[in-house]
Amino acid sequence: MFMARSIVAGNWKQNLEFYDASDLAGSLRVESFTSDEVVVCPPFPFIYDVSERLKDTGISLGAQDCSQYNGGAYTGEVSATMLKSLNVKYCILGHSERRQYFGDTSEILRVKFANARNAGLEVILCCGETLEVRKSGDHTAFVLRQLEEVMKDQDSQMLEDLVIAYEPIWAIGTGETASPEQAEEMHAAIRDFLKTKFGDPYAQDTPILYGGSVKPSNAAELFACKNIDGALVGGASLNALDFMQIASVS
Ligand code: PEP
Secondary structure (H helix, E strand, C coil): CCCCCCCCEECCCCCCHHHEEEEEEECCCCCCCCCCEEEEEECHHHHHHHHHHHHHCEEEEEECCCCCCCCCCCCCCCEEEEEEECCCCEEECHHHHHHHHHCCCCCHHHHHHHHHHHHEEEEEEEECCCCHHHHHHHHHHHHHHHHHHHCCCHHHHHCCCEEEEEECCHCCCCCCCCHHHHHHHHHHHHHHHHHHHHHHHHHHHCEEEEEECHHHHHHHHHHHCCCCEEEEEECHHHHHHHHHHHHHCC
């Protein structure tokens, strides 16, 4: 029987300064982790140091984005191949903050996706609806359309090792979490979508993470849901104890 591995990933976003980031990475202890994999995604400038701090811990390294360009005269950009050369395993793509503030359209995300995969990175592909869309009742179709637009016409090798993160925008950084029922309903729809498009083994094998104000007090009830395979954690990943507690629940 196929079953997705559980993952807890921390997205540090644009937070911390060098020594705080280094201390945070250095204080993560894996002994109690029950999640199959734990990932941290620091800001770009801290990636090398954090990778040194995480050496031999078994914690994986992720990046929060990558460039749509593979290299050259693109001031300020960081390519997927640069990330790969720093031992980065995962790359978050399509986070709602990138879509909302930096113009990451589905077209751009398709290019970033291809760049990440060609460089050998595993993609954590984010999707999620606004409060307005949820209130309209169109949230499931909206989220599946977001996935479809990035995944369509990608060959099967490109889609290997995919991780999906469902993050309702109204629950990100707001303290408001989707109820386990709301989250599970969407995760089941995403699993069904993957099954219809790519077959049951692929659907069962693909981790689907929930993101949106996950904290130690709500992680257990979310992770108890059949189709929730872990979490993408923002705010609570900046506190080592909270993050370790979340990774010890799944
Ligand atoms: C996120 O932005 O990926 C996220 C889930 O943030 P928070 O946990 O702070 O809501």
